[in-house]
Amino acid sequence: MNEHKLNNELNNLKQFKEFDVENEWAHFLDRVDVTKQIESNTQTQDSSKSFPAKLVRLPRYFAALAAGLLILIISTIAFLNVQKEEPTIVQETPNLIKQLETPKELTPPPVVEEQEQEHDEVQEQTQAKEEIAAISPVKADYKRMRADEMFTFEDGSTITAIAETIIKLPDSFEEASDRLINFSSGSAVFDVAENPEKPFKVLTNNAGISVLGTSFRLIKDGFNNTLKTLTGEVKFYSIADESISTIVSQGQEFTFDGKEMVNTKKDIEVKIPEEPAPVIEKPEEPAPVVEKPEEPAHVVEKPDMSKYDLKSLHNSWSTFYGDFVKFKLKDIEKDVLNASFEIPAAYVTTGPGENVTKALEILKQEFEVDVEKLDDCDHCYKINSIKAKN
């Protein structure tokens, strides 16, 4: 045994982070399933007339035929038992619904009610199964969108993948009552054309998003769904329990991990209440965004840092999303991430730790920042106060 090495690792243990491997393995298997589905769909489409494809379908034909025969036999026996005096009752019952509907004309009222209930239950179960099938990412026709790939629907709505995204895109919204998208994983920006009659819905394995017309960004990673509304308002809810829902307004960002809905920008304290915010002084002036309509919303967004008391910029939390870099701000005292902001990627071309230093320089250009460098970290800063420049 290497005693020196062990002592060394004991001293570096605080840098080690342990993820729940069972969760990670489950996440991995989900991804394998989705990938298999994509490959399977591609193969089926490519070789729909080939002999092996037909062979694959054969068991389904036999199953359908067997089910039909079984229903016919059961219904025939049932009718013969109930109405022996009426031999003409024996007739073709091509499907389960017909089988359930036919006896209600021949049986006493209470039985009819029971059968109607049964019929309703069958319909409800079928409907529930359809809903589950719509939600289940494994059973649908998923496609892989590569980073920067854009898909435009017939109504003008667009989806732009920021990172590789696995998603189910319907051929058309025409016949459906809503515009339903299934989102398995990845990161994408949705720009939704307004249509009050057909809500635009995005479903992940555990969360739903419903809008009439707006734009938003969705990041799906494992159990986590991170939604940021770029324009308008978006309903963000749990599929398992719709009482867990929220309206995400423009500029807000919420994360749902399958259990809790968390506003990632909500927990920040107001540091300088005595100084009025500049935006309140000039409410009639048009927003700067209007002056640059050609730029994408997420690029022109600027954080209103004047409202916040930011404790630190932590070097572990910068993430690239194509055109912009997102920084998460860590409250050292509480050891939680409680704010984030974005700056254009063009400004950030250095290593991850240096990015934080660069971000701080950008902050200093626009805000008065009282900052303290932390001794034990090359690119960590504690922000004691921050306010807008006059």
Next chain:
Amino acid sequence: MAKVFTSDLTFEQVFKEYFNPLVNFVNSNIGNWEDSREIVQNTFMKIWEVKDRLDIDTSLKSYLYQATRNGMIDFIRASKRSRTMVDDLKHGASEYDEDPEVLDSMMIRQEIIRAMDTLKPKNREIFRLNKIEGLTHKEIAAHLDISVRSVEDNVKRATENVKEILTKSDVFIN
């Protein structure tokens, strides 16, 4: 050609054994836990696709290390990160290819964390506060309302126990 994954060493076992060390290795280079997780997940996805015809001429650990490292460089390129950072990683390739020492370190840390489960609750808590949370003996004593001497004894005892367990572990043999 001998199969890498067999009933004695399944893909699932390898995934669960190496996932955290690999994520920690990637994070030590790119400084982002979420991206690190994604890179390691993607690496295992690629291995999964070829697992039945996988033929490696190094140890499994070296192979995983190299595959993850390649995935990391691809990710950095795709993320439009700095050229300097990619070049740095390339520069380090030769010294890591033969001896994935970095991954060894991460695996030892994982074994230490696992060994902690065998410690008595109080012993484990003091060890955790000291080694993982980075609290000093004095801070732990104040936090738990016990003497500094007691903290020192507990840390010493826990360290000895962990070392003993790790001596028996095959993490140093590989």
